[in-house]
Amino acid sequence: MQMVERHVREARMLIATKEHSEIAAALRLLDAALAVAPRMEVALEMKARSLLYLRRFKEVVEMLQDYIPSLKMAISDDASTTSSSDSASAHLSREGASLLSSGGGSEPACTCFSVSDLKKKVISGLFKNVEEAGQWRYSVLGQACCHLGLMEDALVLLQTGKRLATAAFRRRSNSLTDDIFSSINHPFSGDNHEPKRPPKTEFESISRLLCHTKLLIRRKTAALAALDAGLYAEAVRHFTKILDGRRGAPQGFLAECYVHRASAFRSAGRIAEAIGDCNRALALDTSCIDALAIRATLFESIRCFHDSLHDLEHLKLLYNSIQRDRKTPGPVWKRQKVQHREIPGKLCSVAAKIQQLKQRLASGETGGLDYHALIGLRRGCSRSELERAHLLLMLRHKPDQSWNFMHKCEFADEKDVDSVRDGAKMSALVLHRMIQRGYASLMAAILEDEAVEKQRNNAAEGNTSFQGVFCRDVGNSLSHTRFNHPIPLKYEALSC
Known part of the structure; x- marks a missing residue:
């Protein structure tokens, strides 16, 4: 266990440098620590945040895929279709087990406890609530899902993480007195608790990402509605x-x-x-x-x-x-x-x-x-x-x-x-x-049609007969046959 704590401590120092190569080395240390203690919450959070910082979103989602809402719904639907016949018997067995356990419980009615242990639990409860143990999963997984295009899942996860963080901070602020309110930012030297509230920059980035996600989903919903209509x-x-x-x-x-x-x-x-x-x-x-x-x-x-x-x-x-x-x-x-x-x-x-x-x-x-x-x-x-x-x-x-x-x-x-x-x-x-x-x-077909139309118009113009007044036709005929000289006429008066 000392080796695991040493790996986590060294990984924390490497992550603090914000260098990609150092963070990659920290991931190797965290993998070694998780190989020994696979459920160590601090190591899991540090690994997930390091992968998110390195933009290795697929690995983040694969690491925390059990918390994806759509995947959980799909798995539950498959389980409901395959085990529908066994649900009634399982329900009856659970009811029978509860009836049997209610008569003779294994736990005694009253237990003895130490005042010092109770004090430690109360003090630790001020800094770490049981409901906040997996709070970081929602924000980290929500950001990774958003970058991978799982917008609906990202919206649910980011909203849940933000709501849990706000509610947890409100509960802590209401339960603390003025004397120990400032100790949230300065924990006891003997405790290794992480700050419960993420930095302001992380809150701002999550808020901007959440607003952008809502906008994209809103526009997509409007587009699909118009398409269906x-x-x-x-x-x-x-x-x-x-x-x-x-x-x-x-x-x-x-x-x-x-x-x-x-x-x-x-x-x-x-x-x-x-x-x-x-x-x-x-x-x-x-x-x-x-x-x-x-x-x-x-x-x-x-x-x-x-x-x-x-x-x-x-x-x-x-x-x-x-x-x-x-x-x-x-x-x-x-x-x-x-x-x-x-x-x-x-x-x-x-x-x-x-x-x-x-x-x-x-x-x-x-x-x-x-x-x-x-x-x-x-x-x-x-x-x-x-x-x-x-x-x-x-x-x-x-x-x-x-x-x-x-x-x-x-x-x-x-x-x-x-x-x-x-x-x-x-x-x-x-x-x-x-x-x-x-x-x-x-274009070739249009040009061919235009050429045929032009040829047809020319043929129609050539076949049209010339029509005019009789006198004009006679004059034109005489001019074409070179009868340009005047025709002599003799006028004689008739006597009665």
Whole structure:
């Protein structure tokens, strides 16, 4: 136990330096201490705060995943479905045990205690309440969840931690007298208690993070409500406020918003924008099932069967891995909308769709792409409409600016930046070439129609007969036959 205390003491000194290398060394000491005493609260708190300071949010969540609200609810739902038949018997056994224990209790009715022990408990209770033992978990885990995009969980955890801290400080301030009120900031020299109230800077950072989290959740809720109500332009506007906001958002949360905005774009008939949002979502999260499903549907709607088949094959691989491993891709705490019991049905539907597309390709149904739907134009559009739509799409989907959305993204791991940039650039280049081919094809068709119309007008002008007054026609005929001299006329008077 002395070795554990020495490791904790040395780790505290290393953490006080605020140097990344020193904090990494402190983590090694804390791991050694926790290997001997895995439930040591001080070591656990120091390790969690050190990981949070080093921005290793995934390790924080993996360390404290038992306290994530959504994960606890999912586990409880699974447990309730699997053990529903045993609940009645367990309830009866608990009631029987309580009835048996009420008659002959093992504890005596009255116990002897020491006054000195009671005094120690009262004094220690002034500085450490039993309810505050795990208070740091809410604030640390809430910050980590927020940076990983688990915004709803972060909101619950941060609010709970802030409420517990405020209530604990109020209880301590009410129970202390004027003589010992100042001892909160200056504990006894023989005690190794940590300050119960975090520094003011931590309170301020948590408050700012909580306000930003509330704003993002509020805008997302409004956008989803507009999407459900069929107000697709309004939903796009709300999601754009999140995605193009002045303050960034976590990687996972942005990927989810891109998927929802792609769904709104698809419902509004803006295929190119929807494909672009799916590309960004897949660049941020390569195993995003919703983005793959939406993009496959979009490619099929414009008769791009090869790309649709590629996305469906990728989707099938994900479903097969989920069914084989009996868990969704990624860590346990990562939120997935698909449930394991839904996988067999989805796998059958994807396999049927793949077979259907393969049959269409084998039968030679590889006609030209529906570029009108891709660019968002009606059939028979004018040249000005095509040029305007093409200009807007080129401004939004430039390959050299395809990774600009990354400036608004807060990455949980800096190693993901290069892979996200490469994926975004590659998919944007494919979309850019598709739009360029569509523009060239539609412009060629418009030019051909204009040439045919011009030729038809010229032919119509050549076939028109000249019509005029009789005298003018006679004069023109005489002038064309060079009868320019005057015709002599003889006037004779008639006598009666």
